Amino acid sequence: MAIKYSEKVIEHFQNPHNVGKIENPDAEATEGSPACGDQLSVYLKVDPESHKIKDIKFQSYGCASNIATASIITDLAMNKTIEDAKKITWKQAADALGGLPPIKMHCSVLAVDALRSAIKEYEKKKLGKRFDEGLNKKNIEKQLNKIIYGKIGVDIISLRLVKYIGVDEKNNILIEITLKKDDPFLSDVKDEIKERLHTFPNIGKIKISLV
Ligand code: FES
Numbered sequence: 001m002a003i004k005y006s007e008k009v010i011e012h013f014q015n016p017h018n019v020g021k022i023e024n025p026d027a028e029a030t031e032g033s034p035a036c037g038d039q040l041s042v043y044l045k046v047d048p049e050s051h052k053i054k055d056i057k058f059q060s061y062g063c064a065s066n067i068a069t070a071s072i073i074t075d076l077a078m079n080k081t082i083e084d085a086k087k088i089t090w091k092q093a094a095d096a097l098g099g100l101p102p103i104k105m106h107c108s109v110l111a112v113d114a115l116r117s118a119i120k121e122y123e124k125k126k127l128g129k130r131f132d133e134g135l136n137k138k139n140i141e142k143q144l145n146k147i148i149y150g151k152i153g154v155d156i157i158s159l160r161l162v163k164y165i166g167v168d169e170k171n172n173i174l175i176e177i178t179l180k181k182d183d184p185f186l187s188d189v190k191d192e193i194k195e196r197l198h199t200f201p202n203i204g205k206i207k208i209s210l211v
């Protein structure tokens with residue numbers, strides 16, 4: 001079945017804005033999408049006084065939707081302070097493109113992820129900020145928040161599909177989700193939960209139960 005894209009998606013895919021690499025960037029980050037394996041790099045130049053993004057570029061190894069969302073996200077972030085740029089969501093990016101097909105929403109998650117990682121890199125490198133990246137419920141929820149249920153195109157936290165998150169003293173994790181056994185998107189969701197949680201160091205076993 002052919003996927004239908006909005007005119008804006010096609011426009012940004014055919015003529016993406018801010019493509020390329022910045023030499024000597026203040027920060028850069030590459031993120032991969034556990035949903036599809038594609039990658040996106042974002043480069044930033046930030047004004048040290050105002051903390052406004054003075055230049056932003058991207059290189060995408062992803063699909064048309066990813067190129068289009070990366071293009072619109074760099075437009076949205078340009079000249080914003082890093083605090084404001086951090087608040088750009090994948091939903092806003094998708095809306096600014098006139099919508100994305102549900103099955104392609106994870107492509108805009110990848111674009112926002114890469115932007116936020118580049119900003120985080122800037123904050124670590126240039127502002128000496130430290131982040132709590134430990135294995136706890138809050139950080140697990142942040143990861144699950146990026147997993148899109150492809151049937152509807154909304155993340156599994158907002159859809160309230162995650163009923164329980166547990167971590168024991170050996171860092172074993174139990175996640176309970178409400179999806180039917182025969183849901184065609186179940187294995188994608190499970191695989192992505194595992195991939196995202198394996199980014200935590202010293203993680204134990206991951207159990208995903210259906211409730
Ligand atoms: Fe991989 Fe779109 S399918 S980024």
